[in-house]
Amino acid sequence: xxxxxAIKGLAAALKGGHVICSVVDYPDLLTNAAYLEKQGFELxxxxxxxxxxxxxxxxxxxxxxxTVLFMTTIVNHVVGxxxxxxxxxxxxxxxxxxxxxxxxxxxxYGKMPxxxxxxxxxxxxxxxxxxxxxxxxxxxxxxxGTKLGQVIHGVKRVDNLQTGGLSIxxxxxxxxxxxxxxxxxxxNLAQLRELSDYLYARLKEKISDIELNGAPxxxxxxxxxxxxxDYIEGEAITMMLDMHGITVATGSACASQGLKANYVLMAxxxxxxxSHGSMKFTLSRYxxxxxxxxxxxxxxxxxEELRSRSPLYNALKNQEK
Amino acid sequence: xxxxxxxxxxxxxxxxxxxxxxxxATATEGSPSCGDQVTVxxxxxxxxxxxxxxxxxxxxxxSNIATASIITDLxxxxxxxxxxxxTWRDAMxxxxxxxxxxxxxxxxxxxxxxxxxxxxxxxxxxKEVPNFSKETIIEELKKIIYPKVGEDIVSLKMVKYVxxxxxEVLIDLNMLSFDSWRDNVAEEIHEHLEKYPEVKKIQINxx
Numbered sequence: 324x325x326x327x328x329a330i331k332g333l334a335a336a337l338k339g340g341h342v343i344c345s346v347v348d349y350p351d352l353l354t355n356a357a358y359l360e361k362q363g364f365e366l367x368x369x370x371x372x373x374x375x376x377x378x379x380x381x382x383x384x385x386x387x388x389x390t391v392l393f394m395t396t397i398v399n400h401v402v403g404x405x406x407x408x409x410x411x412x413x414x415x416x417x418x419x420x421x422x423x424x425x426x427x428x429x430x431x432y433g434k435m436p437x438x439x440x441x442x443x444x445x446x447x448x449x450x451x452x453x454x455x456x457x458x459x460x461x462x463x464x465x466x467x468g469t470k471l472g473q474v475i476h477g478v479k480r481v482d483n484l485q486t487g488g489l490s491i492x493x494x495x496x497x498x499x500x501x502x503x504x505x506x507x508x509x510x511n512l513a514q515l516r517e518l519s520d521y522l523y524a525r526l527k528e529k530i531s532d533i534e535l536n537g538a539p540x541x542x543x544x545x546x547x548x549x550x551x552x553d554y555i556e557g558e559a560i561t562m563m564l565d566m567h568g569i570t571v572a573t574g575s576a577c578a579s580q581g582l583k584a585n586y587v588l589m590a591x592x593x594x595x596x597x598s599h600g601s602m603k604f605t606l607s608r609y610x611x612x613x614x615x616x617x618x619x620x621x622x623x624x625x626x627e628e629l630r631s632r633s634p635l636y637n638a639l640k641n642q643e644k
Numbered sequence: 645x646x647x648x649x650x651x652x653x654x655x656x657x658x659x660x661x662x663x664x665x666x667x668x669a670t671a672t673e674g675s676p677s678c679g680d681q682v683t684v685x686x687x688x689x690x691x692x693x694x695x696x697x698x699x700x701x702x703x704x705x706x707s708n709i710a711t712a713s714i715i716t717d718l719x720x721x722x723x724x725x726x727x728x729x730x731t732w733r734d735a736m737x738x739x740x741x742x743x744x745x746x747x748x749x750x751x752x753x754x755x756x757x758x759x760x761x762x763x764x765x766x767x768x769x770x771k772e773v774p775n776f777s778k779e780t781i782i783e784e785l786k787k788i789i790y791p792k793v794g795e796d797i798v799s800l801k802m803v804k805y806v807x808x809x810x811x812e813v814l815i816d817l818n819m820l821s822f823d824s825w826r827d828n829v830a831e832e833i834h835e836h837l838e839k840y841p842e843v844k845k846i847q848i849n850x851x
Binding site: 637 | 824
């Protein structure tokens with residue numbers, strides 16, 4: 324909702340022009356971009372490198388005299404790569420006309436420091452349930468002086484951006500989640516980073532033929548580990564993990580309603596097999612080392628079992644003989 | 645994905661899984677790039693022509709593994725003639741149904757079994773290598789499932805015209821431009837027909 328209010332609101336105020344986003348953005352941004360195109364805006368979709376990072380030179384080259392809006396997903400929702408927000412802002416602010424900057428912070432808020440003063444973002448969306456708040460509520464940051472056209476009509480609430488009764492229970496829940504997230508922020512971040520590094524190291528140690536998707540090290544958000552496991556398929560893996568009480572996400576076409584491989588993985592140069600065997604682990608401040616050990620041990624057994632059933636793995640073993 | 649208990653049972657504990665040493669016939673269908681591949685191994689009694697042993701390997705999702713498992717159950721102990729009558733519908737029924745987007749898995753499993761049987765018959769001089777014709781194309785189209793409803797595109801009367809001359813296949817499909825499954829069905833058609841060396845070019849027309 325916050326993305327919709329911001330993007331459609333900016334579009335309504337701007338009335339037309341050129342908009343830039345990227346092929347690896349969150350679906351909210353991409354579907355809104357498609358909507359803007361229908362409304363007469365011109366769109367440029369930047370490509371992403373093999374780690375899902377946009378290219379700053381490509382951004383510079385894409386800016387036109389009529390560019391009015393740039394949108395990005397701060398932390399990629401699939402592979403966890405952090406976009407160079409500060410550098411993007413420097414480029415946008417160096418242009419001789421105003422380019423609005425909208426950011427989706429669904430995966431970034433509470434997972435990295437976000438100084439609104441330094442980052443120069445005009446509008447930013449936040450989701451409560453990503454920080455253990457209730458589902459069904461989010462927040463929209465709007466920089467002072469940013470004009471958003473009205474996109475939802477009805478009884479005016481919250482600066483004309485919302486209508487209908489506000490849910491006090493959801494707001495209270497969200498507020499508590501924010502309080503808890505930032506109560507021990509630095510310590511939580513350090514712990515998340517340590518745990519995700521530990522998870523990836525243990526995965527590498529226990530399972531052969533896996534690879535990291537997205538940026539390594541500090542280039543990725545501390546709560547996201549996305550890997551591809553060769554020779555087996557993601558839906559089968561996630562279902563078996565689920566039987567053991569472990570929930571992960573996969574980019575496999577077989578697990579999607581549209582039978583399509585994950586668009587982010589395909590856009591960063593992964594092939595169908597790598598996308599089929601991909602899985603995303605999401606950690607939180609409640610994740611423990613024991614949880615991760617259990618996850619890795621279970622996944623190692625599942626991988627062994629599914630590989631024993633896989634003609635691709637059997638063919639490989641035959642070659643080795 | 646909403647699977648029946650039978651699908652889950654066969655996925656978690658598949659029957660007849662594993663590579664067979666010295667099989668009498670094998671077949672592999674599907675491709676890793678399409679996300680699923682099944683190999684079937686057969687051991688056939690030369691006298692009685694009964695499938696005495698059968699096993700499979702599967703690279704694919706839960707329903708891919710479950711449908712391959714059930715197809716081996718259905719074929720084991722049957723004569724080749726009996727096994728030739730096993731269809732993807734039998735596999736799906738035996739699993740208490742599949743979600744519409746997963747019906748194509750049962751087609752792949754049944755298809756691989758039929759190809760293995762055919763390979764056995766050709767190798768043992770029981771039949772000739774069939775000639776490629778328009779009928780071959782139509783038989784292949786009957787194996788392509790419209791994922792929205794889980795029925796094949798021929799039964800659904802989505803195939804309006806099939807032509808074949810000089811290696812060129814021409815297919816008119818009744819799928820509207822806003823149908824989100826158009827690319828998926830077209831990809832499946834290519835996958836099914838490109839394995840025939842007789843097919844040099846495939847042209848699919850939509851309204």
